[in-house]
Amino acid sequence: MHSTSSGAVVRAERFALRSATGLAELALFGVGFGLLLVLVRTHWPPLQRLDGAVTDRLNSAVAGNDVVVNALNAVTALGGTAMLAWLVTVGTAWLLIRRQPLLAVYAVVTALGALALNSVVKELVERLRPVVNAPVAAAPGLSFPSGHAMGSLVSYGVLLLIFLPVLPRAGRRPAIAVVALVVAAIGFTRMALGVHYLTDVVAGWLLGLVWLVITTVAFRRWGLSAPHRGPALSEGLAPEAAAALEPASRTHAHVLPHPWRGVAELLTAWVALLGLLFGVGRLVTAGTPDRPALDWDRDLTQWVVEHRGPLLDTVSGIAGRFGSTHWVLTAALVIGPLWLALTRDWRPVLFLVVVMAGEITLFLAASSAVGRARPDVVQLTPDLPPTSSFPSGHVAAACALYTAAALLVVTGTRRWWRWLAAAAAVVVIVAVAAARVYYGVHHPTDVLGSLVLALSWVAVCWWVVKPHGDDPGVEPDVKAAPEGR
Template identity: 45%
Template sequence: MGAVRDTLRRPLGHFTERTLAGLALVLGAGAGFGLVLVLVRFRWSPLYDVDHGVAGWLNAQVAPIGPLVTVLNAITDLGGRPVIVWLVTVAVVGLLIRRQGRLAVYLIATGAGALILDPSLKTLVDRLRPEVAVPIGGYAGQSFPSGHALGSMVAYGALLLVFLPAMAPRWRRPAMIGVGTVVFLIGFTRVALGVHFLSDVIGAWLLGAAWLGVTAYAFRLWRLERGRPATPLTKGLEPEAAHEVAPAPDEEKLLPHARAGTAEIIVGWVLVFGALYGFGMFVSYYADGTFLARLDETVPAWFADHGTASLDELSWWWSKAGDTHAIMLISLVFCPLVLAVWRRWRPVLFVALTMFGELALFLASAAAVDRPRPPVENLDGPMPTSSFPSGHIAATLCLWVAIAVIVCPRTDRWWRWAFVALAVVMPVGVAVSRMYRGMHHPTDFMGAILLTAAWVGLLHWVIRPNEDADEGNQPAIESGDVDTLDDELVRAGRPG
């Protein structure tokens, strides 16, 4: 019995020693935030002067430089709610797939706390945003604390703590510096764009650090209760989960012949562009009197004659399914799920090259062919690119075909056929909507099909994204292999 007590006291002693400094930092951050909150709430004159002086000076330096404003807006978006929610959601789903329920719960609780603290404190303090000479950023709502600064501190910090164990020791310090730099830059952009005072950002950083410290401390207590040793945070929250939180721990080499594959992709891209250019020039300028020319005249005119308000709205929504934002969102959800489920980078590389190559082929061929839009009312108004080929249709085709190519060989479950159906239904729906809205000819749709077939076929031949599944190195998802979310949460509560 005495030996058991000694066994329990030893980790408890180590835990106490290792956390005293951390607790002091957490308490310091909390006290610092409380001080800033009080000074802001009571409008302390020296702080007021500093805040308004910095806001005015930065606005005078930044506002006249357009490219700098563009860069600052791009950086500030990294702390916006869409990016933060996407990062945390994808990480949580991936962790549940990898059966790391405790870490998933930690991310959910930490992120939820930040979402609650930000609007609550904004309402409590009710501070107006800065008024600068040349407004370059427009944001509604109260000013203190900065939601971007708080969200980035909490989200990026929590993700770093979760995924640190997957990094080699030599990369952990650079990762910490990198995350700290990103958080600092996001906070700086809020002041530079004139949407927050300096004290808004400093207060958010202090609050974020305190909240991160509290949740990390609670997680370490959770570990201790389950008999796991207390470890320094420089090793991450769950060092034992290093293999499971690594994106692709089972893959040693991405491509066996990288140089040859790169050359084949470049040459293939040029050949696909040549085929697109030839077909585009023919249907645009040399197909008079042919069936293709009659088709291009008849179909847009028929759609224009049969338009209704309801169809206008429906076609708008279908068209949105093929725009850049929708395609990027689906890609940014699918690729992390591929890593979580199959632990392979090669399928992700296949999807990424498919979409980057499609974009390059579309822009190059559209500029070279320079085809006018159909001679009917264009419901989307003037467009900067030419009609051939359709970028919406090509992007939709490439994305959903690539997804179906990845999923179907890797599972025997019935829902794989849903991806095949989507690879047909989604492009056809987008194509009909684009032609209905007077933005494309039928041969523009054919050009998108040619682009997809040639480019996706080339990449499949070079990259072989399903080689591990074909060779049996990575088992497919079988009917009995999928655990429910309830199972994961039950595991999260079991002793480690």
């Protein structure tokens, strides 16, 4: 009895110490942000001079250097709306699939609250963006505080706190350091690109820390039945959920049982398929512009162009987006993590990665080798990539991704709705193919070549990787995830 009471006292003392530390941190971050807010709002001259000097110096250093500017834009995109929305959305879906609703609520409330808080403070302060001598970037809206700085700190911080218990102890400090480095780099790029002042970025970090501390304390109080037993945040937000949040089951020891043999088989099939595409490409490009090898190919494209109309323009514009690079990449980055969350197996994700990597490399190699000119018709899209017409990259990417995803669904579950996934994949692929011909940017044989590329490569990857292992048709392993408290 005495040892039990002593243990309770020790836990209570630790909780009190952590609470006091949390309050001190909250007060420190809050006072720092409040001081910056007042100084910026009152236009304190020394601070304005500091902001201007930092902005001018950085702008002078990067202006005129396209390589540096492109690198800064790539890093700043890590804190952009698209990236943060993907992180929070996929992370929340993962938590719901793994039956951790409280953690999902915490992630959504914290992320959306940060967005609302940042927008309100911007309107209250009404600070304009910096004006530099040689602009290298532009950003809409007001300047104080930086939305990229605040959003990246909150979003990456939330996911770090949630998934930290999954990492081994030796990897937790490096993970924290990496997240801190990414957030710091994003803030630096906002200044270097000339779209934020130094105080905008620092204020974004401070306000983000204040909000993150508030929501974390609230979750710990609401989500745990006994707050005084809550572990330190260095252990993560909810260490008891570590088993549910692990990406894959420990029983799946080998992602690919014979990796070297698999790589050899994939490379052999890749080269053979490239040769096939090159041979077909040479056949369809034979002849002259006046007398092409395939009259029907040219005539069919011309007929489609002559029957364009406003309604078909709109429909084809919507359909074509499903094959765009951004859409396909986004879909792959959603399908892969969520399928991993459902099955707790890395092999389906490896299958998707190999499919998409092989498709893009086959497309680029075949396109460069064949060098077919695009149809000699009026084209509806002016922003064509600098690749040739055969094969169609949009159709190949859409066919590869949606076919692979449909195969995973159809063979991974016995539920009736699996056939809806297969039907949806077929409809989308056909729609993208029709849209590319309708736009006048591809011949029908370009589309057929893309279908041969994608379907053949998906079949090879399925045979080599075996996404479901030796036991196809197994239901997703979501029942193994324990409930969160």
